[in-house]
Amino acid sequence: MKFLIAGFGSIGRRHFRNLLALGERDILLYRTHRSTLDDAEIAGFPVETDLEAALAHRPEAVIIANPTALHLEVAIPAARAGCNLFLEKPLSHSLERVDELCRAVQEGGGQAMVGFQFRFHPGLRRVAQELRQGGLGRPLSVRAHWGEYLPSWHPWEDYRRSYSAPTDLGGGVVLTLCPPFDYLRWLVWEVSQLWALTGKVSDLELEVEDIAEIGLRFAGGAVGSLHLDYIQQPPSHTLEIAGTQGSLHWDNAGGAVDIYEAGRAAWTRWTPPADFERNQMFLEELRHFCAVARREEAPACTLEDGIQALRLALAVHESARYRLPVDLHGFG
Numbered sequence: 001m002k003f004l005i006a007g008f009g010s011i012g013r014r015h016f017r018n019l020l021a022l023g024e025r026d027i028l029l030y031r032t033h034r035s036t037l038d039d040a041e042i043a044g045f046p047v048e049t050d051l052e053a054a055l056a057h058r059p060e061a062v063i064i065a066n067p068t069a070l071h072l073e074v075a076i077p078a079a080r081a082g083c084n085l086f087l088e089k090p091l092s093h094s095l096e097r098v099d100e101l102c103r104a105v106q107e108g109g110g111q112a113m114v115g116f117q118f119r120f121h122p123g124l125r126r127v128a129q130e131l132r133q134g135g136l137g138r139p140l141s142v143r144a145h146w147g148e149y150l151p152s153w154h155p156w157e158d159y160r161r162s163y164s165a166p167t168d169l170g171g172g173v174v175l176t177l178c179p180p181f182d183y184l185r186w187l188v189w190e191v192s193q194l195w196a197l198t199g200k201v202s203d204l205e206l207e208v209e210d211i212a213e214i215g216l217r218f219a220g221g222a223v224g225s226l227h228l229d230y231i232q233q234p235p236s237h238t239l240e241i242a243g244t245q246g247s248l249h250w251d252n253a254g255g256a257v258d259i260y261e262a263g264r265a266a267w268t269r270w271t272p273p274a275d276f277e278r279n280q281m282f283l284e285e286l287r288h289f290c291a292v293a294r295r296e297e298a299p300a301c302t303l304e305d306g307i308q309a310l311r312l313a314l315a316v317h318e319s320a321r322y323r324l325p326v327d328l329h330g331f332g
Contacts, residue, residue: 001024001026001060001061001290001293001294002026002027002028002057002058002059002060002061003019003024003026003027003028003059003060003061003062003063004027004028004029004030004054004055004057004059004061004062004063004078004083005019005027005028005029005030005062005063005065006029006030006051006054006062006063006064006065006066006074006078007030007031007064007065007066007067007070008029008031008039008042008065009065009066009067009157009162009163010154010156010157010162011065011088012029012063012065012066013041014279014282015063015065015086015282015286016029016041016042017041018279018282018283018286019286021283022283022286022287022290024290027045028045028046028047028048028054028057028059029042029045029046029047029048030047030048030049030051030054030074031047031048031049032049032066033049051073051074051077052077055077055078055081055083058081059078059083060083060084060293061083061084061085061086061289061290061293062074062075062078062083062084062085062086063086063088063289064078064085064086064087064088065088067163067169067170068088068090068092068093068163068169068170068171068175068176069092069093069168069169069170070169071087071088071091071092072091072092072097072098072100072101075087075101075104076097076100076101076104077104079101079104079105079107079108079110079112080104080107080108081108082108082109082110083108083110084110084111084112084289084292084293085105085110085111085112085113086112086113086114086115086286086289087112087113087114087115087303087306088114088115089114089115089116089178089179089182089306089309090170090175090178090306090309090310090313091114091303091306091307091309091310092170092310093170093175094314095307095310095311095314095332098307098310101303102303102307105303110293111292111293111295111299112299112302112303113288113289113292113299113300113301113302113303114182114299114301114302114303114305114306114309115285115289115301116179116182116183116301116305116306116309117179117281117282117285118179118182118183118281119182119183119186119285119300119301120280120281120282120284120285120288120300121252121255121281122255122272122273122276123250123252123255123256123257123270123272124183124187124239124250126257126270127187127239127241127248127250127257128186128187130248130257130259131187131188131241134245135245135246135259135261136241136242136243136244136245136246136247136248136259137243137244137245137246138220138221138222138243138244139188139189139218139220139222139241139242139243140221140222140223140242140243140244141222141223141224141240141241141242142184142188142216142218142222142223142224142225142239142240142241142242143224143225143226143238143239143240143241144180144184144224144225144226144227144238144239144240145226145227145236145237145238145239146177146179146180146226146227146228146229146236146237147227147228147229147230147231147232147235147236147237148177148229148230148232148235148237149230149231149232149233149234149235150164150165150204150206150210150230150231151204152233152235153230153235159204160205160206163176164176164230165206165207165208166207166208167207167208171206171208172208172209172210173198173208173209173210173211173212173228173229173230174198174209174212174228174313174316174317175313176230177228178309178310178313180226180228180239181226181309181310181312181313182301182305182306182308182309183239184216184224184226185305185308185309185312186305187241188218188220188222188224188241189218189219189220189222190218190219190308190328191216191217191218191219191312191328192217192218192219192327192328192329193216193217193325193326193327193328194214194215194216194217194312194315194316194319194325194326194328195214195215195319195324195325195326196212196213196214196215196315196316196317196319196320197212197213197320198211198212198213198316198317198320199211199320201231202230202231204230204231206230209320210229210230210231211228211229211230211231212226212227212228212229212316212320213225213227214226214227214228214316236253237251237252237253238250238251238252245261245262245263246259246260246261246262246263247259247260248260254271255271255272255276256269256270256271256272257269257270258270288300311328311331311332312328314331314332315328315331315332318331
């Protein structure tokens, strides 16, 4: 299968290396040469700076890994050309042209999936299993927390020039740290209403929000909160769910899930395989996309999933701007 990677920033480089690890060698790159990363490792691989020229190579699969605000500029023409799409999260920085993307995918006949890598985390898959089997009963309370110190998050690049920072590239903590918007929908329920406070509170050289506090009401009745920030040292990413029959806690630092069964008044701990490390999420995600492109599997995270996660992120900005709760029914 011929792959086209659009963008060679940190995530584009990760996908390039993972394709090689999966035994794929027919790789083409579409680049604007604005990346701050060294490109010595792609020497010998074809590079195009014009999208039409890149698509003329007739790639079967396109990985959209350029800055958030530029995703659809590549995705829509690629979809029209019949390519299978892997779109990095978030889908875009707005809902503008999303309908056009959906039509292009349908008309082109390719498959599309969105790259929310935490769907492939073994700990969160264990959480999903526990919830599906009813081990906690009905979820009542949900708390997710993700804090990163932006200058240390990608230490190989200047945080001020990364996609996470500039407004025109779709930066800001709400869009950059958007995976919880997807995994909360996947694990719990759809969000029916939210409220949010966001702001720029640190001394970081940013023109975007670096903190967000979000209240959530789920369609199934549960109430929850989500905290996102660019300022926490050391970083922390956790999830807590309390239900009618117990509770659980997941910590991304070690990947373990602690489960409390109220009927036994006892805790048990589930731990991921000893050799698990972060890149395995991305590797498994890409292996799955290859199977999707070959029509062997259905997308684990569909284009519609990506749209719904983007709606939540945009609703956060809407709530913070007008200082009002946002009803997700019909939003956007």
